[in-house]
Amino acid sequence: MKQSLRSRILPLILLILGAAFILLPFVWMLSLSLKPQDEIFTTTISLLPSAIEWSNYTFALTETDIPLFLWNGLVMVTGILFFQILFAVPCAYALAQRRFAGRDVLFGLVVAALLVPFHVTAIPIFLGFAQIGILNTMWALILPFIQTAFGIFLFRQFFAQLPTDLFDAARGDGLSETAIVWRIAFPLALPASTAFAIFSVTAHWNDLFWPLIATTDPSLATPPRGILYFRDQESGDNVGPLMAAAVIVTAPLVVAFLLAQRKFIQGLAAGGLKG
Amino acid sequence: MRLSRSKREGLTDLWLAGPATLALLAFIFIPVAIVAVLSFTNYQFGALTFDWTGFDNYIALFSSSVGRRAVTNTLIYVAIVIPFSVGFGLLVAVGLYQMTQWAPRWSNVFKTIYFLPVAATLVAMSVAWQMVLHPSLGIVNQALFSAGLPTPSWLSDRSLVLYTLAMIGVWQSIGYNMVLFLAGLAAIPAELYDAAEVDGAGGSWSRFWTVTWPMLGPTTLFVMVVTATNAFRVFETVATMTKGGPAFASDTLVYALYREGFVYFKAGYASAITMVFFAFLLVLAVIQFRVVARRVHYR
Numbered sequence: 001m002k003q004s005l006r007s008r009i010l011p012l013i014l015l016i017l018g019a020a021f022i023l024l025p026f027v028w029m030l031s032l033s034l035k036p037q038d039e040i041f042t043t044t045i046s047l048l049p050s051a052i053e054w055s056n057y058t059f060a061l062t063e064t065d066i067p068l069f070l071w072n073g074l075v076m077v078t079g080i081l082f083f084q085i086l087f088a089v090p091c092a093y094a095l096a097q098r099r100f101a102g103r104d105v106l107f108g109l110v111v112a113a114l115l116v117p118f119h120v121t122a123i124p125i126f127l128g129f130a131q132i133g134i135l136n137t138m139w140a141l142i143l144p145f146i147q148t149a150f151g152i153f154l155f156r157q158f159f160a161q162l163p164t165d166l167f168d169a170a171r172g173d174g175l176s177e178t179a180i181v182w183r184i185a186f187p188l189a190l191p192a193s194t195a196f197a198i199f200s201v202t203a204h205w206n207d208l209f210w211p212l213i214a215t216t217d218p219s220l221a222t223p224p225r226g227i228l229y230f231r232d233q234e235s236g237d238n239v240g241p242l243m244a245a246a247v248i249v250t251a252p253l254v255v256a257f258l259l260a261q262r263k264f265i266q267g268l269a270a271g272g273l274k275g
Numbered sequence: 276m277r278l279s280r281s282k283r284e285g286l287t288d289l290w291l292a293g294p295a296t297l298a299l300l301a302f303i304f305i306p307v308a309i310v311a312v313l314s315f316t317n318y319q320f321g322a323l324t325f326d327w328t329g330f331d332n333y334i335a336l337f338s339s340s341v342g343r344r345a346v347t348n349t350l351i352y353v354a355i356v357i358p359f360s361v362g363f364g365l366l367v368a369v370g371l372y373q374m375t376q377w378a379p380r381w382s383n384v385f386k387t388i389y390f391l392p393v394a395a396t397l398v399a400m401s402v403a404w405q406m407v408l409h410p411s412l413g414i415v416n417q418a419l420f421s422a423g424l425p426t427p428s429w430l431s432d433r434s435l436v437l438y439t440l441a442m443i444g445v446w447q448s449i450g451y452n453m454v455l456f457l458a459g460l461a462a463i464p465a466e467l468y469d470a471a472e473v474d475g476a477g478g479s480w481s482r483f484w485t486v487t488w489p490m491l492g493p494t495t496l497f498v499m500v501v502t503a504t505n506a507f508r509v510f511e512t513v514a515t516m517t518k519g520g521p522a523f524a525s526d527t528l529v530y531a532l533y534r535e536g537f538v539y540f541k542a543g544y545a546s547a548i549t550m551v552f553f554a555f556l557l558v559l560a561v562i563q564f565r566v567v568a569r570r571v572h573y574r
Contacts, residue, residue, distance in 0.1 A: 007479050008377065011370040018367060019388045022446065026391065028414055029403035045417040091295035100288040106296060113303045115560050117508060119529050120553045121306035123313065123536050123546055127320065128306075147298035177287045206396045208511045209529070213537045224398035228515065231402060239406065246399035257394040261387055268393055269454050 029250075033057065033243035040239050056240035057248070066245050068219065069226030070252075076141045076222055077201045083146035084200060085186075085193070092155030093181045097167050107156070113149035119209065126213055140214040141222070145204065150271065151196055158192040159185055198264055199271030202253055223249040307553075313546035320540035332547030344523045345531035346551065348437055349507060352527060355441035356448065356506040361499050363445065364452025369487065371453070372460045373479065386457075390450035397447065401515035404443055405430065430516055433524040440525055443512050448505060452498050459494035463487065493566065500563045507555055528552045 027047065032040055033056050035049040060066050094100065095107055125144050129135045134143075162185070170180050186193070211225040218229050227249055231242055257264045314332055318325035336342035367389055374382040392400065407413050408429040416426040429439045467486045474485075510529040513519060519526035519534065526534075528548060536545030 008374075011373065015367065015370050015374070015385055018363065018449075019385055022388055022392060022449070024414070025400055025403040025407050025446075026395075028407045029400075032406055041412065045414065045421060047414065087295040087298055090291040094288055094291040098288060098291070100285065100292075106292060109296070109299055109304070113299050115557065116303050116307060116553075117556060119508065119510075119532065120310060120549050121303060122532075123542055123549060124306035124309035125302065126537065127309075127542065130320070144302050147295065147302045149299060149303070152295060177291065181291065202394060206398070206511075208398050208514060209533070212514065213533070224396060224511070227399055227402060239412075242402065243406065246396075246402050250396045250399045253394050253396065254391065257391070258387065261390075264394060265390060265454055269451070269458075 029243050029246055032239055033247050035240060037240060053240070056244040059238075059241040060244040060248060064230055064241065064245065065218065065221070065226060066230070066248055069221050069223045070248070072138075072220060072226070073205055073223040075138060077204045079138070079142040080145045080204050081197055081200050083142065084148045084151050084196075087146055088148050088151035089155055089186050089189070090178070090181045092152045093159050093185050095152070095156045096159035097162070097164065097185075098177075110149045110152050110156075113147070114153060118144070122210065122213060129214065136215050136217045136220060138220065141211060141220070144210065144214075148200070151200070154192055154196055154270065155189060158189050162188060194263055195267035195270055198260075198267030202264075202268060203271065205253060310546045310549050313543055314550045316543045316546075318543040318546075320536075320542045325543065328543070332544045333551070335544065336547055336551065341523050341526070342531070342548075345519075345526045345528050345548070348523075348525065349509070349527045349555075351437060352441050352444065352509055353503050353506040355438065356444045357499055357502050359441075359445040360448045360452055360502050360506075361495065363449045364498065365456050365491070365495065367449060367453045368456030368460060369483065372457060386453070389453050392447045393450045397511040398515050400447075401443070401512045404512075405516050408439065431521055433521050436517055436521065436525045440509070440512055440517070444506060444509060447512075448502060451505075452502060455498050455501070456491065456494060459491050460487070463490045496566045497563070500559055500566055504556060504559050504563070507552070507559070528555075 031048055034052050034054075036051070036053045036055075039046065039049060091106075095103060095110075121144070126135070129140050129143075134140050167180055167184070170184055171177075175183070205222075206224060207222075208224040208228075211222045215221065215225070218226070221229055227242075227245055230245055234242060315327060315329060316325040317328045317331070337346070367385075371382045371385055374385070408415055410416060410426065410428050410431075413429075415429070419426050427435055430436055463486065467490065468482060471482055471486050508529055509527050510533070513525055513527055513530045514533070517525040519530045529552060532545050532548040532552065535541045535548060
């Protein structure tokens with residue numbers, strides 16, 4: 001495919017304009033987070049700060065609960081991922097490499113569950129959690145997500161491609177099925193685990209819907225929930241620190257994405273298709 | 276001996292698949308059944324009793340102006356996001372795909388930039404958008420002002436707010452669609468382009484219409500359905516920037532279900548909103564299955 005210079009220029013200009021639109025909120029967020037107060041509250045345009053001002057970051061990290069929110073987010077996504085793997089991997093292995101009564105029914109349930117967005121189940125789960133008195137706990141944030149039809153589906157597809165002989169040989173060596181799951185199947189599924197982990201961590205770190213419902217205690221706020229607490233307390237006059245907080249909350253995933261782009265794109269692309 | 280062996284095998288299956296099955300039942304299937312039942316009651320969270328009210332909640336949803344608003348707003352939002360997000364996603368993908376021929380590194384940089392909003396925390400980015408669109412301090416209105424143009428209240432003007440949110444929805448999803456289209460483009464055999472060139476369709480414009488577009492047709496349908504599915508769930512931007520306001524001008528189904536259920540504790544009514552939302556998504560899922568089936572057919 002030969003291309004003349006002219007046929008390259010127009011698409012390039014359009015791509016640059018589009019990229020500028022995509023980057024606009026990122027640049028403005030960074031810029032405000034580095035600007036001194038008086039430069040934020042001015043009506044003259046300046047895309048970049050005149051001098052870099054770190055005090056907004058110091059404020060966000062020392063005078064607010066942002067570090068606590070980050071910690072809550074970390075505990076929540078780690079807990080969710082741990083239980084998801086713990087439940088999904090053995091089930092996926094059984095679906096792919098074992099025959100048992102009801103296997104097809106179970107797989108049908110998994111596929112049906114893929115069609116149910118979390119929002120649909122929120123009211124009954126809230127009622128149930130209120131009944132057993134675990135609203136406003138870390139468990140309330142983790143438990144609804146320990147099931148993962150998507151995880152079971154993803155791992156099952158992966159395990160189904162592995163040769164049955166491999167598992168027969170392991171059984172011949174006297175390994176128990178549980179040992180086969182965790183010492184043979186799971187390590188082999190590293191690519192699937194990576195994609196799944198990226199999807200799960202991103203989805204739950206960024207989620208606002210369930211934390212907004214399940215917790216009213218600010219000390220349990222996850223990063224997105226916490227940012228809203230911070231914004232609503234400050235009633236709009238602490239824009240610099242608020243933007244610094246937004247940068248701090250967004251940074252872990254964006255940095256991870258920049259470091260492992262291909263894995264991220266694979267994981268998020270697969271996860272987003274689950275319907 | 277044989278029996279005990281098969282029993283042992285059965286126990287192993289139960290041990291492996293049982294916990295996940297229980298979790299699926301407890302957190303998906305039983306809740307779906309409960310929400311369907313609740314939608315026919317007037318249950319309020321915290322109340323001790325409830326009455327069966329038949330279709331009252333659904334009638335209330337479709338006959339009250341607030342309820343209808345949430346439905347139509349969601350449909351308008353989806354109707355805007357689909358063409359723009361899919362259209363721009365396709366343009367970006369085609370542009371980047373050609374760019375890989377002569378500047379693969381830059382093409383990759385662009386790809387990273389366009390995908391950034393998909394990985395970024397949407398609530399934090401919504402707070403950032405709020406400042407970008409701030410009536411007086413935001414960069415958009417500062418630029419418009421200095422160009423002598425009117426400076427709209429993007430997020431508090433009733434006639435504008437839904438379009439502003441849709442624009443942010445497009446911003447958020449272009450990169451995702453770009454990735455799906457790039458996969459579709461990579462699957463087009465290069466011989467088709469050579470054949471087109473032999474037949475005189477050598478320019479990039481005619482190449483696009485004779486080869487790329489027809490070959491991407493099934494992918495495009497698929498991307499449209501996926502975009503619609505995600506757009507129907509719009510919540511984070513609404514909850515962060517407008518709370519459905521002003522005067523319900525940006526109320527959407529998921530935000531309405533949150534507000535009615537968890538702010539006003541009207542569990543029955545919120546369940547009816549949930550079921551309507553679910554019905555829309557199930558229709559899309561059916562379309563998606565048909566599209567996927569057809570895509571297999573084409574190959």
